[in-house]
Amino acid sequence: MKVLVATEKPFAKVAVDGIRKEIEAAGYELALLEKYTDKAQLLDAVKDANAIIIRSDIIDAEVLDAAKELKIVVRAGAGYDNVDLAAATAHNVCVMNTPGQNSNAVAELALGMMVYAVRNFYNGTSGTELMGKKLGIHAYGNVGRNVARIAKGFGMEVYAYDAFCPKEVIEKDGVKALDSAEELYKTCQVVSLHIPATAETKNSINYALLKDMPKGAMLVNTARKEVINEAELIKLMEERADFKYITDIMPAANAEFAEKFAGRYFSTPKKMGAQTAEANINAGIAAAKQIVGFLKDGCEKFRVNK
Ligand code: 3PG
CATH class of the missing domain: 3.40.50.720 (NAD(P)-binding Rossmann-like Domain)
Structure with a gap:
């Protein structure tokens, strides 16, 4: 299983290390796409991803079309207005957020x-x-x-x-x-x-x-x-x-x-509210755990496209 962290605005390194630990302990592979500047990079990176962790990154029908192996997207954060929920449901992709973590x-x-x-x-x-x-x-x-x-x-x-x-x-x-x-x-x-x-x-x-x-x-x-x-x-x-x-x-x-x-x-020049090491660790690791729980045990807690 391949888990992609796709963050135009990256997490603190310490949070990425924590995410990696969770994902690798579950026997999965972690891929990183950080600071991307072009949607084409995202479309390419999602091709073989089974799960994606995002922040305010846009997950629309085009991204979901490109992500043929995708089962779950977790928005590491509260607001999920950046994800097309109807398109995710149509693609049979579970969407979750991580409420309260940041x-x-x-x-x-x-x-x-x-x-x-x-x-x-x-x-x-x-x-x-x-x-x-x-x-x-x-x-x-x-x-x-x-x-x-x-x-x-x-x-x-x-x-x-x-x-x-x-x-x-x-x-x-x-x-x-x-x-x-x-x-x-x-x-x-x-x-x-x-x-x-x-x-x-x-x-x-x-x-x-x-x-x-x-x-x-x-x-x-x-x-x-x-x-x-x-x-x-x-x-x-x-x-x-x-x-x-x-x-x-x-x-x-x-x-x-x-x-x-x-x-x-x-x-602020860029949204800074959740841009702390603590918030990145909390939301990022929660997202990783939710992915493992979903892929291993079918746990759908925090699913937002019911
Ligand atoms: C949220 O909805 O969790 C906040 O707006 C933080 O968004 P960010 O992860 O893009 O900083």
Whole structure:
């Protein structure tokens, strides 16, 4: 059996070593395709792979067509919007993610970006503090929970809205659960986004939702760029000079944001949320174990294309 790690944005070496150990202990072979720059390289590498570990790498119908021996794809991470699930099911390929494995890393980055922004990007001028600010967590999953835990340490007042998580679950963590996204954005000066990119959420963070955020508002995005209605966010930031947008996922309109909103816009050049040795080890080794469990015992825990 051949397991391919196909990562345009590679894992830390220590994580690859851990993946190799799991795969070879099971008697399988590990192949690596890292930092590839062309889809043709991926199409070639998947030809004889029985299993693939990916990150945000795109697995579409063309890749699945090329991967004639493929049985399973594991997205080492939470969001699987980069995998065409219907095409995978049609190709009889199991798709899994590794929920929770990189969530602390993403949460730490969200808080780090908040500090960076309220301290005026460390430009030497007087900024403000997170303590006492109202933080709204939009979606209370694995990352949202970690953001709440860390934000409470900063002395922030923490609120959350999640359409699928019962209010009692949120409130058990000492977080105030609100009834709607509208209420969250009206209440909180800082909002941290943790919604997945789905048909329902794409473009859902729009002018109507953002316009009522309190003075000095800041939107922090460590989720997905697709959930933002970029044209409407630009319109809002043109109208509100107090509004900051801080993102770990570069917008399609990055050049326009950077030019128009200097001093209140920041994007990482490449998504960095899960880019820690710990997150790479956790998610990468979980992915390797899930592959071995699936190929040896048929275990389908964490399958997402049921
Ligand atoms: C995830 O969905 O797990 C995060 O967005 C991390 O993505 P990455 O593995 O591409 O950094």
